[in-house]
Amino acid sequence: MNTIVITGTRKGIGKALAEYYLNAGWQVVGCSRGEGSITHTRYLHFALDVSDEDAVVAMARFIKKQFGGVDALLNNAGIASMNHALLTPASTVNRILQTNVVGTFLFCREMAKLMRKSDCARIVNFTTVAHPLNLEGEAIYAASKAAVESLTRILARELGELNITVNAVGPTPIETDLIRGVPKEKMDALLARQAIRRMGEVRDVINAVDFYLRPESDFITGQVLYLGGVT
Amino acid sequence: MPERAEIEALVIESVQLLAEDFEIKAFDKLDASTCLYGADAPLDSMALVNLIADIEDAVSEKFDASIALADEKAMSAKNSPFRNIGSLVEAVAERIEA
Numbered sequence: 478m479n480t481i482v483i484t485g486t487r488k489g490i491g492k493a494l495a496e497y498y499l500n501a502g503w504q505v506v507g508c509s510r511g512e513g514s515i516t517h518t519r520y521l522h523f524a525l526d527v528s529d530e531d532a533v534v535a536m537a538r539f540i541k542k543q544f545g546g547v548d549a550l551l552n553n554a555g556i557a558s559m560n561h562a563l564l565t566p567a568s569t570v571n572r573i574l575q576t577n578v579v580g581t582f583l584f585c586r587e588m589a590k591l592m593r594k595s596d597c598a599r600i601v602n603f604t605t606v607a608h609p610l611n612l613e614g615e616a617i618y619a620a621s622k623a624a625v626e627s628l629t630r631i632l633a634r635e636l637g638e639l640n641i642t643v644n645a646v647g648p649t650p651i652e653t654d655l656i657r658g659v660p661k662e663k664m665d666a667l668l669a670r671q672a673i674r675r676m677g678e679v680r681d682v683i684n685a686v687d688f689y690l691r692p693e694s695d696f697i698t699g700q701v702l703y704l705g706g707v708t
Numbered sequence: 709m710p711e712r713a714e715i716e717a718l719v720i721e722s723v724q725l726l727a728e729d730f731e732i733k734a735f736d737k738l739d740a741s742t743c744l745y746g747a748d749a750p751l752d753s754m755a756l757v758n759l760i761a762d763i764e765d766a767v768s769e770k771f772d773a774s775i776a777l778a779d780e781k782a783m784s785a786k787n788s789p790f791r792n793i794g795s796l797v798e799a800v801a802e803r804i805e806a
Contacts, residue, residue, distance in 0.1 A: 541768075
Protein backbone atom coordinates (compact mmCIF):
# COMPACT_ATOMS: atom_id res chain seq x y z
CA MET A 478 0.00 0.00 0.00
CA ASN A 479 1.27 3.50 -0.80
CA THR A 480 1.77 5.97 2.01
CA ILE A 481 1.12 9.69 1.59
CA VAL A 482 1.89 12.48 4.05
CA ILE A 483 -0.33 15.55 3.86
CA THR A 484 0.19 18.62 6.03
CA GLY A 485 -2.68 20.80 7.21
CA THR A 486 -5.42 18.15 7.11
CA ARG A 487 -7.80 19.51 9.74
CA LYS A 488 -9.87 21.49 7.23
CA GLY A 489 -10.06 22.98 3.74
CA ILE A 490 -8.03 21.63 0.83
CA GLY A 491 -5.83 19.46 3.07
CA LYS A 492 -8.80 17.63 4.54
CA ALA A 493 -10.33 17.11 1.08
CA LEU A 494 -7.02 15.76 -0.24
CA ALA A 495 -6.71 13.38 2.71
CA GLU A 496 -10.25 12.08 2.16
CA TYR A 497 -9.60 11.72 -1.56
CA TYR A 498 -6.46 9.60 -1.06
CA LEU A 499 -8.14 7.54 1.67
CA ASN A 500 -10.89 6.72 -0.81
CA ALA A 501 -8.22 5.84 -3.36
CA GLY A 502 -6.82 3.24 -0.94
CA TRP A 503 -3.71 5.04 0.34
CA GLN A 504 -2.37 5.05 3.87
CA VAL A 505 -2.67 8.72 4.81
CA VAL A 506 -0.61 10.43 7.51
CA GLY A 507 -1.81 13.95 8.26
CA CYS A 508 -1.01 16.73 10.64
CA SER A 509 -2.29 20.05 11.89
CA ARG A 510 -1.67 22.31 14.85
CA GLY A 511 -4.64 20.80 16.65
CA GLU A 512 -6.35 17.44 16.89
CA GLY A 513 -7.41 15.77 13.65
CA SER A 514 -10.90 15.85 12.19
CA ILE A 515 -10.73 12.63 10.14
CA THR A 516 -11.57 9.19 11.48
CA HIS A 517 -10.52 6.31 9.26
CA THR A 518 -8.63 3.05 9.80
CA ARG A 519 -5.98 4.15 7.30
CA TYR A 520 -5.59 7.68 8.69
CA LEU A 521 -3.00 8.64 11.28
CA HIS A 522 -2.89 12.17 12.69
CA PHE A 523 -0.09 14.16 14.32
CA ALA A 524 -0.83 17.38 16.21
CA LEU A 525 2.21 19.57 15.60
CA ASP A 526 3.53 22.88 14.33
CA VAL A 527 5.09 22.17 10.89
CA SER A 528 7.98 24.52 11.68
CA ASP A 529 8.92 22.64 14.88
CA GLU A 530 12.01 20.72 13.75
CA ASP A 531 12.04 18.22 16.62
CA ALA A 532 8.35 17.42 16.16
CA VAL A 533 8.73 16.89 12.40
CA VAL A 534 11.77 14.62 12.94
CA ALA A 535 9.86 12.62 15.57
CA MET A 536 6.91 12.28 13.18
CA ALA A 537 9.23 11.01 10.43
CA ARG A 538 10.79 8.47 12.79
CA PHE A 539 7.36 7.20 13.78
CA ILE A 540 6.29 6.86 10.12
CA LYS A 541 9.48 4.95 9.33
CA LYS A 542 8.84 2.48 12.14
CA GLN A 543 5.15 2.13 11.40
CA PHE A 544 5.06 2.08 7.60
CA GLY A 545 8.68 1.62 6.50
CA GLY A 546 8.73 4.69 4.26
CA VAL A 547 6.77 7.32 2.38
CA ASP A 548 5.75 7.52 -1.29
CA ALA A 549 4.27 11.01 -1.52
CA LEU A 550 4.24 14.29 0.39
CA LEU A 551 1.74 17.12 -0.10
CA ASN A 552 2.97 20.28 1.63
CA ASN A 553 -0.45 21.84 1.88
CA ALA A 554 -0.23 23.55 5.29
CA GLY A 555 -0.03 27.29 4.90
CA ILE A 556 -1.18 30.54 6.40
CA ALA A 557 -1.87 33.94 4.91
CA SER A 558 -2.35 37.43 6.21
CA MET A 559 -3.85 40.03 3.95
CA ASN A 560 -2.73 43.47 4.91
CA HIS A 561 -0.95 46.49 3.52
CA ALA A 562 2.83 46.15 3.94
CA LEU A 563 2.94 49.36 6.03
CA LEU A 564 0.54 47.78 8.49
CA THR A 565 2.18 44.37 8.77
CA PRO A 566 4.02 43.64 12.04
CA ALA A 567 7.25 41.63 12.03
CA SER A 568 5.60 38.97 14.18
CA THR A 569 3.15 38.27 11.32
CA VAL A 570 6.02 38.12 8.82
CA ASN A 571 7.86 35.60 10.99
CA ARG A 572 4.76 33.50 11.55
CA ILE A 573 4.01 33.25 7.82
CA LEU A 574 7.62 32.46 6.88
CA GLN A 575 7.90 29.85 9.62
CA THR A 576 4.81 27.93 8.53
CA ASN A 577 5.02 28.35 4.76
CA VAL A 578 8.77 28.23 4.15
CA VAL A 579 10.40 26.52 7.15
CA GLY A 580 7.53 24.04 7.46
CA THR A 581 7.63 23.12 3.78
CA PHE A 582 11.41 22.73 3.92
CA LEU A 583 11.41 20.54 7.03
CA PHE A 584 8.81 18.19 5.61
CA CYS A 585 10.67 17.97 2.28
CA ARG A 586 13.89 17.15 4.10
CA GLU A 587 12.54 14.57 6.51
CA MET A 588 10.10 12.84 4.14
CA ALA A 589 12.64 12.72 1.29
CA LYS A 590 14.82 10.63 3.61
CA LEU A 591 11.93 8.18 3.91
CA MET A 592 11.28 8.15 0.14
CA ARG A 593 14.62 6.69 -0.85
CA LYS A 594 13.18 3.20 -1.20
CA SER A 595 10.01 4.19 -3.04
CA ASP A 596 9.82 3.53 -6.76
CA CYS A 597 7.36 6.37 -7.29
CA ALA A 598 8.40 9.14 -4.88
CA ARG A 599 6.61 12.47 -5.23
CA ILE A 600 6.67 15.81 -3.43
CA VAL A 601 4.04 18.43 -4.24
CA ASN A 602 4.40 21.87 -2.69
CA PHE A 603 1.71 24.53 -2.56
CA THR A 604 2.14 28.00 -3.96
CA THR A 605 -0.41 30.63 -5.00
CA VAL A 606 -1.40 32.83 -7.93
CA ALA A 607 -0.80 35.78 -5.58
CA HIS A 608 2.89 35.46 -6.44
CA PRO A 609 2.76 35.74 -10.29
CA LEU A 610 -0.08 38.28 -10.06
CA ASN A 611 1.87 40.43 -7.56
CA LEU A 612 -1.28 40.98 -5.54
CA GLU A 613 -1.35 44.09 -3.37
CA GLY A 614 -2.04 43.33 0.26
CA GLU A 615 -0.38 39.94 0.06
CA ALA A 616 3.30 40.94 0.04
CA ILE A 617 4.45 38.55 2.74
CA TYR A 618 2.20 35.65 1.76
CA ALA A 619 3.27 35.94 -1.90
CA ALA A 620 6.94 36.34 -0.91
CA SER A 621 6.74 33.20 1.24
CA LYS A 622 5.31 31.26 -1.70
CA ALA A 623 7.99 32.66 -4.01
CA ALA A 624 10.43 31.03 -1.62
CA VAL A 625 8.47 27.78 -1.83
CA GLU A 626 8.71 27.90 -5.64
CA SER A 627 12.46 28.41 -5.51
CA LEU A 628 12.74 25.57 -3.01
CA THR A 629 10.70 23.39 -5.37
CA ARG A 630 12.98 24.03 -8.35
CA ILE A 631 16.22 23.49 -6.44
CA LEU A 632 15.02 20.43 -4.52
CA ALA A 633 13.89 18.96 -7.85
CA ARG A 634 17.54 19.03 -8.88
CA GLU A 635 18.95 17.88 -5.54
CA LEU A 636 16.46 15.02 -5.16
CA GLY A 637 16.44 14.04 -8.82
CA GLU A 638 19.24 11.57 -8.17
CA LEU A 639 17.05 9.86 -5.59
CA ASN A 640 14.24 9.55 -8.18
CA ILE A 641 12.04 11.91 -6.18
CA THR A 642 10.10 14.46 -8.24
CA VAL A 643 9.36 17.85 -6.66
CA ASN A 644 6.66 20.06 -8.16
CA ALA A 645 4.23 22.74 -7.06
CA VAL A 646 0.62 23.62 -7.66
CA GLY A 647 -0.63 27.21 -7.45
CA PRO A 648 -4.37 27.39 -6.85
CA THR A 649 -6.53 30.46 -7.49
CA PRO A 650 -8.80 31.58 -4.66
CA ILE A 651 -11.01 28.75 -3.38
CA GLU A 652 -13.81 29.13 -0.83
CA THR A 653 -11.81 28.26 2.29
CA ASP A 654 -10.91 29.96 5.55
CA LEU A 655 -7.76 31.32 3.94
CA ILE A 656 -9.69 33.93 1.93
CA ARG A 657 -12.47 34.57 4.45
CA GLY A 658 -12.71 38.31 4.92
CA VAL A 659 -11.46 39.36 1.49
CA PRO A 660 -13.94 41.96 0.14
CA LYS A 661 -16.05 40.95 -2.89
CA GLU A 662 -14.69 43.76 -5.13
CA LYS A 663 -11.14 42.58 -4.46
CA MET A 664 -12.09 39.01 -5.28
CA ASP A 665 -13.87 40.04 -8.52
CA ALA A 666 -10.83 42.07 -9.61
CA LEU A 667 -8.61 39.06 -8.93
CA LEU A 668 -10.83 36.66 -10.90
CA ALA A 669 -10.77 39.14 -13.81
CA ARG A 670 -7.02 38.54 -14.15
CA GLN A 671 -7.47 34.78 -14.67
CA ALA A 672 -7.90 33.30 -18.17
CA ILE A 673 -10.81 31.26 -16.81
CA ARG A 674 -12.82 33.57 -14.56
CA ARG A 675 -14.32 31.47 -11.83
CA MET A 676 -13.45 30.57 -8.27
CA GLY A 677 -11.24 27.54 -7.95
CA GLU A 678 -12.64 24.35 -6.51
CA VAL A 679 -10.98 21.63 -4.48
CA ARG A 680 -11.39 19.22 -7.40
CA ASP A 681 -9.12 21.49 -9.50
CA VAL A 682 -6.34 21.10 -6.95
CA ILE A 683 -6.88 17.34 -6.61
CA ASN A 684 -6.66 17.00 -10.40
CA ALA A 685 -3.30 18.81 -10.55
CA VAL A 686 -1.90 16.87 -7.57
CA ASP A 687 -3.11 13.60 -9.05
CA PHE A 688 -1.31 14.42 -12.29
CA TYR A 689 1.99 14.91 -10.44
CA LEU A 690 1.48 11.69 -8.45
CA ARG A 691 0.81 9.44 -11.45
CA PRO A 692 3.63 6.92 -12.10
CA GLU A 693 3.72 8.22 -15.70
CA SER A 694 4.76 11.68 -14.39
CA ASP A 695 8.25 10.47 -13.44
CA PHE A 696 9.83 12.81 -16.03
CA ILE A 697 8.11 15.92 -14.66
CA THR A 698 9.92 17.77 -11.92
CA GLY A 699 10.73 21.32 -10.83
CA GLN A 700 7.47 22.57 -12.34
CA VAL A 701 4.95 25.09 -11.01
CA LEU A 702 1.41 24.69 -12.30
CA TYR A 703 -0.92 27.65 -11.75
CA LEU A 704 -4.65 27.04 -12.06
CA GLY A 705 -7.18 29.24 -13.82
CA GLY A 706 -4.85 30.19 -16.65
CA VAL A 707 -2.61 32.43 -14.55
CA THR A 708 0.93 32.57 -15.89
CA MET B 709 24.61 5.63 26.19
CA PRO B 710 25.90 2.90 23.84
CA GLU B 711 29.53 1.78 23.95
CA ARG B 712 31.88 3.22 21.35
CA ALA B 713 32.37 -0.26 19.86
CA GLU B 714 28.60 -0.56 19.33
CA ILE B 715 28.53 2.78 17.52
CA GLU B 716 31.49 1.77 15.39
CA ALA B 717 29.77 -1.50 14.47
CA LEU B 718 26.65 0.42 13.49
CA VAL B 719 28.60 2.88 11.31
CA ILE B 720 30.57 0.08 9.62
CA GLU B 721 27.38 -1.88 8.92
CA SER B 722 25.77 1.25 7.41
CA VAL B 723 28.82 1.84 5.19
CA GLN B 724 28.76 -1.82 4.09
CA LEU B 725 25.07 -1.67 3.14
CA LEU B 726 25.63 1.61 1.30
CA ALA B 727 28.61 0.17 -0.58
CA GLU B 728 26.40 -2.71 -1.75
CA ASP B 729 23.55 -0.37 -2.75
CA PHE B 730 25.83 2.04 -4.63
CA GLU B 731 28.16 -0.70 -5.90
CA ILE B 732 31.20 1.01 -4.39
CA LYS B 733 34.14 -1.35 -4.65
CA ALA B 734 36.86 0.95 -3.34
CA PHE B 735 36.74 -0.24 0.28
CA ASP B 736 39.46 -2.84 0.99
CA LYS B 737 38.81 -2.86 4.70
CA LEU B 738 36.40 -1.09 7.01
CA ASP B 739 37.82 0.22 10.27
CA ALA B 740 38.26 3.56 12.05
CA SER B 741 40.91 4.72 9.57
CA THR B 742 38.86 4.02 6.42
CA CYS B 743 38.46 7.22 4.36
CA LEU B 744 34.89 8.06 3.37
CA TYR B 745 34.58 11.56 1.98
CA GLY B 746 37.00 14.15 0.62
CA ALA B 747 39.66 14.26 -2.09
CA ASP B 748 40.20 10.78 -3.59
CA ALA B 749 37.77 9.21 -1.09
CA PRO B 750 35.23 6.63 -2.30
CA LEU B 751 31.96 8.44 -1.53
CA ASP B 752 30.49 11.13 -3.76
CA SER B 753 28.16 13.75 -2.28
CA MET B 754 25.00 11.77 -3.03
CA ALA B 755 26.37 8.62 -1.40
CA LEU B 756 27.34 10.71 1.64
CA VAL B 757 23.83 12.18 1.91
CA ASN B 758 22.43 8.65 1.82
CA LEU B 759 24.92 7.40 4.39
CA ILE B 760 24.08 10.21 6.82
CA ALA B 761 20.35 9.51 6.49
CA ASP B 762 20.97 5.76 6.95
CA ILE B 763 23.06 6.30 10.09
CA GLU B 764 20.52 8.73 11.62
CA ASP B 765 17.89 6.09 10.99
CA ALA B 766 19.93 3.24 12.42
CA VAL B 767 20.81 5.27 15.55
CA SER B 768 17.11 5.94 16.08
CA GLU B 769 16.22 2.27 15.69
CA LYS B 770 19.07 0.67 17.64
CA PHE B 771 19.73 3.24 20.35
CA ASP B 772 16.36 5.02 20.44
CA ALA B 773 18.13 8.38 20.03
CA SER B 774 17.17 11.10 17.60
CA ILE B 775 20.29 12.78 16.19
CA ALA B 776 21.04 15.14 13.28
CA LEU B 777 24.53 14.54 11.92
CA ALA B 778 24.45 17.38 9.41
CA ASP B 779 24.04 20.15 11.98
CA GLU B 780 25.72 23.54 12.16
CA LYS B 781 28.58 22.14 14.20
CA ALA B 782 29.38 19.60 11.46
CA MET B 783 29.11 22.21 8.71
CA SER B 784 31.45 24.68 10.43
CA ALA B 785 34.00 22.15 11.75
CA LYS B 786 37.59 22.65 10.57
CA ASN B 787 37.92 18.91 9.95
CA SER B 788 34.81 17.36 8.46
CA PRO B 789 33.29 14.69 10.72
CA PHE B 790 32.54 12.72 7.55
CA ARG B 791 36.15 12.25 6.42
CA ASN B 792 36.60 8.73 7.81
CA ILE B 793 34.82 6.09 9.87
CA GLY B 794 36.60 7.10 13.10
CA SER B 795 35.55 10.74 12.83
CA LEU B 796 32.01 9.71 11.95
CA VAL B 797 31.82 7.42 15.00
CA GLU B 798 33.05 10.35 17.12
CA ALA B 799 30.36 12.63 15.65
CA VAL B 800 27.61 10.08 16.33
CA ALA B 801 28.80 9.53 19.92
CA GLU B 802 28.93 13.29 20.61
CA ARG B 803 25.40 13.79 19.36
CA ILE B 804 23.93 10.84 21.26
CA GLU B 805 25.55 12.17 24.42
CA ALA B 806 24.30 15.75 23.88
